Amino acid sequence: xxxxxxxxxxxxxxxxxxxxxxxxxxxxxxxxxxxxxxxxxxxxxxxxxxxxxxxxxxxxxxxxxxxxxxxxxxxxxxxxxxxxxxxxxxxxxxxxxxxxxxxxxxxxxxxx
Amino acid sequence: xxxxxxxxxxxxxxxxxxxxxxxxxxxxxxxxxxxxxxxxxxxxxxxxxxxxxxxxxxxxxxxxxxxxxxxxxxxxxxxxxxxxxxxxxxxxxxxxxxxxxxxxxxxxxxxxxx
Numbered sequence: 339x340x341x342x343x344x345x346x347x348x349x350x351x352x353x354x355x356x357x358x359x360x361x362x363x364x365x366x367x368x369x370x371x372x373x374x375x376x377x378x379x380x381x382x383x384x385x386x387x388x389x390x391x392x393x394x395x396x397x398x399x400x401x402x403x404x405x406x407x408x409x410x411x412x413x414x415x416x417x418x419x420x421x422x423x424x425x426x427x428x429x430x431x432x433x434x435x436x437x438x439x440x441x442x443x444x445x446x447x448x449x450x
Numbered sequence: 451x452x453x454x455x456x457x458x459x460x461x462x463x464x465x466x467x468x469x470x471x472x473x474x475x476x477x478x479x480x481x482x483x484x485x486x487x488x489x490x491x492x493x494x495x496x497x498x499x500x501x502x503x504x505x506x507x508x509x510x511x512x513x514x515x516x517x518x519x520x521x522x523x524x525x526x527x528x529x530x531x532x533x534x535x536x537x538x539x540x541x542x543x544x545x546x547x548x549x550x551x552x553x554x555x556x557x558x559x560x561x562x563x564x
Binding site: 400432443 | 548
């Protein structure tokens, strides 16, 4: 069974631009969660989607948004990029209600 | 609010020595607890999890962890370190109603010397 895939793996943007990251969960997984990993703040929960609905949200500004499609694929969008948004963005999928998340390799975003 | 504290951002051991990575949690109700490992330029891989079954949990690659409610701890151990264990390890907690929202510790980087 294929694992969680994230595209692109690497991305370079400039301040003020916006970016969209994509996550394809493991087949059959309906829950997708997003995390931001930085050296300073560590791993922080962004949001979680299940059946195209956001169920949980972390403490991030409204510039960070996401959505989930009917095939469970998810995208997250960051608008008006700031230098501090440079991070590894990790996506995880799970069979909702089961206690294990499977992580993708991440998208490394660099904001110049 | 739930939280986890990992004592020691860096741990160094010799190959063959005991590995002990510490994790303490804060939660008003018994949580679910997890240990994840991250190798360079990769995502996170689940090592083991505690979900209120046996308090001694065995995971992959010879790792195990013991849930101690009285100490609010969930330390990760491995009897004999291998060079391939060098990585960053994260302890995480979730509550039973939102298992898809993990709260992570700050991580412990494990170095293994020959």
